[in-house]
Structure formats: C-alpha cells, structure tokens
Amino acid sequence: MSNDIALRTDDLEVTYTGNREVTAVDGVSTEFAENKLTAIIGPSGCGKSTLLKALNRLHEIQPNAEITGEVYLGDEAIYDTDDPLPEIRRRVGYVPQTPTALPLSIYNNVAYGAKIHGDHSSEELDDLVESYLRKVNLWDEVKDRLDDPGAELSTGQVQRLCLARSLAVEPEVLLCDEVTSALDPISAEQVEETLEDLKEEYTIVMVTHSMDQAKRLADDVIFLYLGELVEANDTRSFFENPQHERTQEFVKGHTAVDYDDEPDEESVTDEQPVATR
C-alpha cells in the first residue's frame, strides 16, 4: 500500500450497548488507499458493516452504539471535529445494502443531495443529474422517464441510482455495503462494471461476503474476524499468499466449497432478505 492514503482508522472500536453488549469492531487500525477499491471481507457478523458505517459515523443513527478511537479523512479527524456531522457524511458517501430509492422521482433521487447541500440553478441540476446517471450507466435506460418514481425501477437499476445519488454530492470516499448482494446475477454484473469504472476516480471501500467479487474488483483486501482485523494486503498477495492462519482457513474454506464461478452464489445473502413486497 504505497499510494496516498485517503482514509485511516486508528484503534477504532464500536460497541453496541443494548441488552447484550457486543463489541462489533475491536481496535481496528488500517488504511484505505486513494483511488483504489478496498474490500472488507469476513464471515457474517464479523463487524464488516459496522466498520464501514463507522467510517462516516452512520452507525450513530442507531441507538446504543458507542465508539472509541478515531478515523482520519486525509489529515482531518472525523470524530474529534467541529465540522457538522452532515458535512462529514457528504464527504464520505454511503450506498446501503438494500437498494432503496428515496420516495422521489428518478431525477430528484440524484438531485436530492446536491439540493440540500447548496443552491443550484435548474440547468446545473439537469447537467448534474445527466452526468451522474451516465457515470453509473443508467442514463440511457431512464432518460425518457426522469419524472417517474425512483421506486418503480428494477432492483438493479435502483442500486445504480443509489450509486449516482451518492456520487452526486461529490464525496471523496464512497462506502458500499454489499451493494450486489440483493441483486440478480445480471444486475450484479452491471453494478460491478460500474464500480470498476468508478474506482479510477474514487476511493471506494466495499463490504462483500463474496470472495470472488473481492478477487475481481478489489485492489486491497481487509479481513475481519470477530471484529478484529486479521490481515490487510493487496488482493493478489492476500489470496495467493495469506499470512495468517485464520486467513488461510478462510480463503481455503471458501475455495474448497464447490465454487464453480456461478454468479448465483453472489445473490445468496445470509444477512438481510431483499425487500420485495
């Protein structure tokens, strides 16, 4: 990891103090390189999503989450700061696991963030909406129906809409929480292609439980186990030459499974069912 560092965590610890106290992220210190895609992998419940949300303080919307340690965006601390919280979340964007359109038109889904963060003329907004929809390869599919509800798009389209929406506030870092897990194989592939394009320009941190996806997309990989960081390395070394015993088991365990590259494996999620009603 010789590149510039976009985001860095320092002894980050997140504890949920509900009925049962759980330390979801336990003393994680790591770095995320600029304009690279870093995948966070690990078994279910290992704190991947919590770590991701702690990177833009999104876990704070849940009651009972306590955090110690610090996250640095460039050189700036995001916890010990005078900046208002929404400003931090604008700079570190987040794409949720369940593809969810805001209850607005397609156009306004993309324009929403820009609108709340500043005044734009309607021409500026038009341009912005078009450029970000193009960036996520959605423009051609929706350009004739921009006023339709975002929720009427297909799940895969909604997920690309979510990407466009997050990019439209011009974040420095983009956090993606298992963004393909709720998608059918074809849509998942389209989103992966989009991410592949985006990582040229953005620092992306992606949680995934698909080792194949990490192999395909990621430049660097971070392996979490029970909230602790076990190993962080570039993708090739991580998979070909895992240093720690646990990583070796995890990598081997996954390759040992009959993993014949069927994209179907990806759409199986063990965490949240897709919200199809």
Next chain:
Amino acid sequence: MDRYTEQRLFGFLARASAALILGVLVMVVGVTLWRGGRVFITDPAVMVTAPGSRYMLDGGGGFLHAVLGSIFIVVPATVVASILAISTAIFLQSDYSNERTSDVINMFLNVLWGTPPIVYGVFVLTIIIAAGAQTSLIFGTIAIAIFQYPIMTRYADEALRAAPDAVKEASYGLGATRFETAQVTVRAALPGVIAGIIMGFARGIGDAATVLFTAGRSTQMPGGPFDPATTLPILIFEQAASFNAEVRSHAYAASFVLIVAVLALILASKLLAGRFARFAPGGRHS
C-alpha cells in the same frame, strides 16, 4: 370431532361471521341511503337551505347550518391535528427520542385514544367556563382537534416505523440533517400518514360528544368563529328526537350526507395513498 370436521366447522363460522357483519353494514348504509335519499329526491334543497326560525318545530327550511358547522369545525381541526400529529410522530422515532420516551408517550396516546370523546367535551367546557367565554365554533374545533390528535399520531407513528431503515440510512448517508431526513421519511410513509389523517377526519366529522357542550348547539347559521354553531351528528340526534315527522325524516337526510362524506373520504384516501405508494420504496407493488 375429527380434524376435517373441525376444519369445516371453523370455515363455516368464519364465513358466517363475515356475512353477518357485512349484512349489518349493508343494512345500515342501505337504510340511511334509502330513507335519506327519499328526502333528497322530494326536497333536494334541504342540504343547502338555511334553517327557518322554527326549524326544529316545523322543519321549515333546511340544515345548511349544520353542514357548514361541520365543515368549519372539522376541517380546521383536522389541519391543526395533523400538523401536531405528524410532528409528534417524527419526535417519537429513534432519531429524536429513545425507546423508553417513545414507549411512555405511546402509552399516553393509547390512553387518549381510548378516552371517550365526551370527556374531551367536558374538558374543553371547563376551559370555556374558566375563560368566561361562550360555547362557540372555535371551541368545537379545539375539542375535535384534541379528539383527532391521538388517532392521527398513532397512525403516523406506525407508518414512520414501517418505513424502511434504508431510506433513513440513505438520506443520512448523503449528508442530510435530521430534519431533512424526517421529511424524506414522512414522504416514504405518506400512504400510511394520509390514511391516519383521513381516519381522523372521518372520526371527527362523525363525532357528537366532543361538540355537544363546546360548539353551542346553535339552530341558526354560524356567524363566525366565536358564534355558536352545530354539527351534523348533533343535529341528527335533535332531529330524530323531534315531534315533527318531517324533521325526523331530515335526520335520515343528514345521516345520508354524513355517510356519503365518509365514503367519499375513504375513496379519496385510497386514491391518494395509491398515488403516493408509487413513490414509496417498493414502488406500486407495495
């Protein structure tokens, strides 16, 4: 009894109870529409004619005063109550209050919901007496708003809770403030919120006890917010108790107006909710 007999028996009971309740409903609506409709056919002007000076005695004129009274009392009450209800419901979400606070407030709301409306009427009457004021349209509005508030709040709270967390996450993730996120969440929950508002409106327009001592039971056209007024449910009670057969028949005409208004409201809420449901996460399929 073997399990298949059991199943048949239960099937029969379930169908019979559905048929019973539907039959009663059809009869209530049917009788009102039939007897009220007859009055309208012979004298369609009763709804838009002001009452004569001796209306309750001889049925001269119509009951426009109660129709207007209902509108002027219940519409503003619904507006006030829905603003308060939506604000409270937003406050009850985890962004603003912790679980214990919202549990306690919800318990109070349930108590309020279960409180008989006559109690609200007496409460507002106490205020009127303490203030040395006279019963009038505005106090009827206040009493109805208090009556509607817990109903609407519970509906709005349920709707907001049912809105997907991902909407909140997405909004916060874009750097929205708590208030902006609340606006987005309300939009996502709009079908349920509207259902609550319409339900509150329907309950409000049909309630007699709240306005009984507060609005003044006027038999004349309402003059202004500080003048006595009456509403359709109170008028129906008075009409039905009249010695005059024509006045009694007007009770059905007034019931007809009420029932048509409530049916129209429910229809309107279905249409509105359907329109907004297209935008709610999950699209028109939800």
